[in-house]
Amino acid sequence: xxxxxxxxxxxxxxxxxxxxxxxxxxxxxxxxxxxxxxxxxxxxxxxxxxxxxxxxxxxxxxxxxxxxxxxxxxxxxxxxxxxxxxxxxxxxxxxxxxxxxxxxxxxxxxxxxxxxxxxxxxxxxxxxxxxxxxxxxxxxxxxxxxxxxxxxxxxxxxxxxxxxxxxxxxxxxxxxxxxxxxxxxxxxxxxxxxxxxxxxxxxxxxxxxxxxxxxxxxxxxxxxxxxxxxxxxxxxxxxxxxxxxxxxxxxxxxxxxxxxxxxxxxxxxxxxxxxxxxxxxxxxxxxxxxxxxxxxxxxxxxxxx
Amino acid sequence: xxxxxxxxxxxxxxxxxxxxxxxxxxxxxxxxxxxxxxxxxxxxxxxxxxxxxxxxxxxxxxxxxxxxxxxxxxxxxxxxxxxxxxxxxxxxxxxxxxxxxxxxxxxxxxxxxxxxxxxxxxxxxxxxxxxxxxxxxxxxxxxxxxxxxxxxxxxxxxxxxxxxxxxxxxxxxxxxxxxxxxxxxxxxxxxxxxxxxxxxxxxxxxxxxxxxxxxxxxxxxxxxxxxxxxxxxxxxxxxxxxxxxxxxxxxxxxxxxxxxxxxxxxxxxxxxxxxxxxxxxxxxxxxxxxxxxxxxxxxxxxxxxxxxxxxxxxxxxxxxxxxxxxxxxxxxxxxxxxxxxxxxxxxxxxxxxxxxxxxxxxxxxxxxxxxxxxxxxxxxxxxxxxxxxxxxxxxxxxxxxxxxxxxxxxxxxxxxxxxxxxxxxxxxxxxxxxxxxxxx
Numbered sequence: 133x134x135x136x137x138x139x140x141x142x143x144x145x146x147x148x149x150x151x152x153x154x155x156x157x158x159x160x161x162x163x164x165x166x167x168x169x170x171x172x173x174x175x176x177x178x179x180x181x182x183x184x185x186x187x188x189x190x191x192x193x194x195x196x197x198x199x200x201x202x203x204x205x206x207x208x209x210x211x212x213x214x215x216x217x218x219x220x221x222x223x224x225x226x227x228x229x230x231x232x233x234x235x236x237x238x239x240x241x242x243x244x245x246x247x248x249x250x251x252x253x254x255x256x257x258x259x260x261x262x263x264x265x266x267x268x269x270x271x272x273x274x275x276x277x278x279x280x281x282x283x284x285x286x287x288x289x290x291x292x293x294x295x296x297x298x299x300x301x302x303x304x305x306x307x308x309x310x311x312x313x314x315x316x317x318x319x320x321x322x323x324x325x326x327x328x329x330x331x332x333x334x335x336x337x338x339x340x341x342x343x344x345x346x347x348x349x350x351x352x353x354x355x356x357x358x359x360x361x362x363x364x365x366x367x368x369x370x371x372x373x374x375x376x377x378x379x380x381x382x383x384x385x386x387x388x389x390x391x392x393x394x395x396x397x398x399x400x401x402x403x404x405x406x407x408x409x410x411x412x413x414x415x416x417x418x419x420x421x422x423x424x425x426x427x428x429x430x431x432x433x434x435x436x437x
Numbered sequence: 438x439x440x441x442x443x444x445x446x447x448x449x450x451x452x453x454x455x456x457x458x459x460x461x462x463x464x465x466x467x468x469x470x471x472x473x474x475x476x477x478x479x480x481x482x483x484x485x486x487x488x489x490x491x492x493x494x495x496x497x498x499x500x501x502x503x504x505x506x507x508x509x510x511x512x513x514x515x516x517x518x519x520x521x522x523x524x525x526x527x528x529x530x531x532x533x534x535x536x537x538x539x540x541x542x543x544x545x546x547x548x549x550x551x552x553x554x555x556x557x558x559x560x561x562x563x564x565x566x567x568x569x570x571x572x573x574x575x576x577x578x579x580x581x582x583x584x585x586x587x588x589x590x591x592x593x594x595x596x597x598x599x600x601x602x603x604x605x606x607x608x609x610x611x612x613x614x615x616x617x618x619x620x621x622x623x624x625x626x627x628x629x630x631x632x633x634x635x636x637x638x639x640x641x642x643x644x645x646x647x648x649x650x651x652x653x654x655x656x657x658x659x660x661x662x663x664x665x666x667x668x669x670x671x672x673x674x675x676x677x678x679x680x681x682x683x684x685x686x687x688x689x690x691x692x693x694x695x696x697x698x699x700x701x702x703x704x705x706x707x708x709x710x711x712x713x714x715x716x717x718x719x720x721x722x723x724x725x726x727x728x729x730x731x732x733x734x735x736x737x738x739x740x741x742x743x744x745x746x747x748x749x750x751x752x753x754x755x756x757x758x759x760x761x762x763x764x765x766x767x768x769x770x771x772x773x774x775x776x777x778x779x780x781x782x783x784x785x786x787x788x789x790x791x792x793x794x795x796x797x798x799x800x801x802x803x804x805x806x807x808x809x810x811x812x813x814x815x816x817x818x819x820x821x822x823x824x825x826x827x828x829x830x831x832x833x834x835x836x837x838x839x840x841x842x843x844x845x846x847x848x849x850x851x852x853x854x855x856x857x858x859x860x861x862x863x864x865x866x867x868x869x870x871x872x873x874x875x876x877x
């Protein structure tokens with residue numbers, strides 16, 4: 133640049149009035165330099181402006197982060213605990229039928245079955261799959277909010293510490309298992325709550341994801357003990373209503389669902405988990421609806437084996 | 438121009454970022470743990486349709502409930518809590534009412550007369566997703582009603598767990614009566630749930646270690662007829678007993694090959710016990726092992742390619758695996774104490790065994806390569822594991838010392854080590870052997 137500038141006068145020696153172009157040149161060069169000094173950093177800063185919301189949001193992890201293990205109140209010292217019996221579910225109460233205006237009305241008789249073959253002692257051979265009743269009651273989207281009263285108070289979550297033990301019992305291991313943090317007690321206060329004042333459109337934080345993860349791990353009752361259970365990996369895509377109830381569940385791998393009975397059973401259990409009244413509404417930050425209105429949940433019991 | 442390009446580029450890149458980000462808006466969440474609890478299940482009595490037998494409508498679902506409950510994987514909700522009646526369910530279940538009693542799956546069935554006899558239909562529903570998962574119909578007679586109920590329970594079990602069921606199966610075992618010298622041990626058979634119990638032999642000769650043939654029509658066992666221990670075959674269709682082969686020494690620990698054409702067993706001769714394979718189609722026995730010491734308790738892998746057995750060739754009694762034709766054997770257990778009664782799982786992934794260590798008996802499982810040994814139950818004397826046909830449960834016998842001697846009872850347990858259950862037998866029993874699933 134400077135070389136350029138210094139040569140100019142030499143080239144134009146024949147001209148008598150050099151002052152004006154020189155001044156213009158100096159001004160323009162000055163502007164360029166000024167822009168480079170002031171303007172460039174400005175652009176750079178703008179480029180780096182996008183990430184900060186993530187950085188800021190990541191900070192709280194240290195305080196409240198949790199895995200999908202139950203938060204540990206205090207490490208269980210001494211006193212090796214006996215294995216707890218599985219948490220008892222409340223006995224089904226006899227409730228009067230909910231007044232459900234939307235009740236499915238009797239639609240149609242199930243499809244008539246094909247005539248049975250006159251085989252007698254071979255029950256296997258007379259089996260016929262029954263067709264689905266034609267009008268299978270469609271889950272109605274509007275129905276969901278109606279069940280609002282059943283929304284769980286947070287205390288619904290029970291201590292399910294045993295769920296975190298390996299589901300395969302081994303007598304040889306018993307002494308070693310005693311002092312892990314498996315006997316953790318759920319501390320409700322430690323459960324992360326959605327931050328109400330999060331900036332609009334901000335990312336769902338790790339802490340918030342953990343809350344959802346923990347919630348769903350309490351509702352996912354998987355067919356354990358089956359061969360290959362450790363290789364199970366089920367993706368379900370859920371559409372969520374703004375009130376955080378699940379509107380629709382789609383099992384992503386339909387091909388495997390159709391041909392693999394074990395995957396099918398696992399996928400059904402995953403679907404039950406996201407539709408479970410115990411997990412409704414989902415623990416999602418209400419103000420970030422755009423982020424979670426469609427969510428893929430990957431169910432993979434790898435930590436259980 | 439130059440100073441225009443920089444902001445332009447910056448703008449462009451911002452624009453691109455703006456375009457890309459909505460594409461990754463789909464949130465992904467990994468759930469790597471779950472719980473393992475019995476599934477709350479509702480099975481109302483079946484609806485009595487046109488010409489249907491009301492007794493069947495109560496009997497069938499009762500058996501299905503008991504089967505599913507016994508697996509430990511289902512919790513049957515008490516029928517008194519059900520709100521919707523069976524009749525209205527034939528049109529459509531009112532799912533909110535089932536959700537209200539916390540049912541997750543629901544079975545709705547009916548019994549009707551189709552002109553050609555009684556027929557039972559059932560449908561399995563997922564309460565939360567309000568979907569039908571399965572639906573079948575069977576012809577039913579008073580003779581096959583229990584089997585039909587077990588088949589329905591197997592259908593439901595398979596649909597909800599992904600594994601084959603095991604309810605439509607039988608157990609043969611040694612029924613024990615009396616004590617001390619007057620104790621009799623005879624062959625008995627029953628359905629997996631204890632129904633249709635009957636004695637096969639009269640108890641005159643001591644009988645041990647019965648094993649089913651793969652087609653479930655024969656049982657091979659050890660009997661001391663004329664005080665000579667020999668391997669016998671019992672034909673369940675004819676009730677005939679016949680001795681297998683004519684050997685100079687004593688034969689014991691027989692087991693069928695998976696194709697049902699051969700029996701592998703031990704033959705003790707000249708102070709040495711080796712494994713022999715004997716074709717049921719005749720011919721001479723083939724010797725599979727020839728090491729000094731005792732080789733016994735052979736069991737085939739489900740593909741018939743390998744045999745696991747116990748041997749004291751290494752000094753202590755341990756488990757070994759070799760090819761079904763004999764040859765080199767690989768030792769798979771190295772733990773303390775003694776290992777015995779290995780049984781290869783019908784699904785092939787595990788071998789169950791008895792282990793005796795420090796005066797205590799254990800039932801355990803181990804992978805065929807010798808890894809992953811797990812002890813799942815223990816007692817003063819627990820022995821003789823046998824696999825349910827789906828390879829998920831084990832049955833065995835447990836003996837407890839009592840004032841009047843020892844009393845043996847039969848138990849079953851989940852492979853996970855949970856859900857140990859006493860099997861219903863009229864008296865005492867040992868040496869259970871679970872049948873394969875019914876083929877027809």
